[in-house]
Amino acid sequence: MMDSRDEVVLALTDDMDTGSSSDGPHSPSTRRSAVIGHFLFRSSALIIYILCAWFTTSFVLPFIFILVCLSLDFWVVKNISGRILVGLRWSSYTDDAGVVHWRYDSRKPSPIDSADVSSLSRRELAARMARQQLSRLFWIGLIASPAIWCLFFLASLFSLHIRWAFVCTIALCMNIANVYGYIRCWMSNMNESESNILKVIKSTATRKMSNLWPLSQTKSNLNNTSGNGLPLVA
Template identity: 60%
Template sequence: MDSRDEVVLALTDDIDTDESGASGGAAGPFGASSRRFALIGHFGFRVAAIIIYLFCSWFTYSFVLPFVLVLITLALDFWFVKNISGRILVGLRWSSYLDENGQTRWRFDARPPAPEPAQGVQLTRRELAIRSSQANAARLFWIGLIATPIVWCLFLLVAVFSLHLRWALVSAMALGMSAVNLFAYIRCRMSGTFGGGATPSTLLAGFQAKMVRQMFSDLVSTINKGGGFAKASANNPPTGSATMEA
């Protein structure tokens, strides 16, 4: 194990009680209401960011207000997925901290799976329903986590080819934030460590810096070539119909 990384396979702090009132039973540490809350937040913030991105031009021609709203919803989504929905829905969590030497350490937590029933022991109908509900919630978590970077990647390509350079930058930032959460949770699931000193923060910073440089370079070159059309097209984000046509 690399000295800069730490893998902790325990998630025992702040354990709630399950539906049956016992800690860590068949329902897991979180009940059905907690899973519903986590699913609402897991999809709510990212869907809100996508809706603002697609349809803000219907209500305003300003770029600043939609830009700020999209960034706020993206930040809320990143924090919620990192700290709440992953822990409740799949029993995974990742975080970082500074040790006594000032070095950044990355921690990947995984809740132990529920024990399987002993041989010959039949689960009750309620226990089977609880396990099915947990499996469905976990499946929805991974669907949302994987689908979001794909959606933002498509938006980025459409914005770039449509010369919506400002919105290409927004899409790139959203893609970077969602990709970091996806990458970190995959590492949690695999109970592995980052190799070669690569961390979610360095990946996000490098990706965003590269995209910012590319966007400004393209913008300057377009203006130098008489890019009045590019300036006009950048003031309005691509709408849902434009996205589908592209």
């Protein structure tokens, strides 16, 4: 699990998928498949948890199926759906000294995503709206799943079903890990965007001041020349 003692590396990389078409770096069919994968395994784990008592009295078999679905969901959300649907990715690596480094990557927005609405064609506008809708679905699924598992955990805890509370704890840990990772990616992207905006403002202000400085110097020289009684050259 992520630990505050680990060194965190915030990076906005260009090695993620890029593209310049109106559909972006991924085709609509790829995004639809990513949405299906984003909800498939987490929904399967929840359905098995809810309905397993109707089909079997065993604890081991449902536990194995739920654990498999949770593991597949963790991998798909971490490595596929987040990268395709919202352009975010988190990962970790261990250096030669044995120190764990965490990476929170974000894909740069495409020109279509950052362009003004009035400058887009109808197809480009529809493609951008579709990507925004899929992005909302990603975040809804990411947040809703641990919230539901939290309710199940409280219900099993108050009903003294300790074994099922343990299952909910595993599900919560795996879901919250992805939530934490993607929130860190989003925050690093926001910080980078704010930094870029500040740089643009600073450069603009510096350019304005540099343009005003020669003008003020010229006026000062003209005033000095006029005060000395020298003729002014038109």
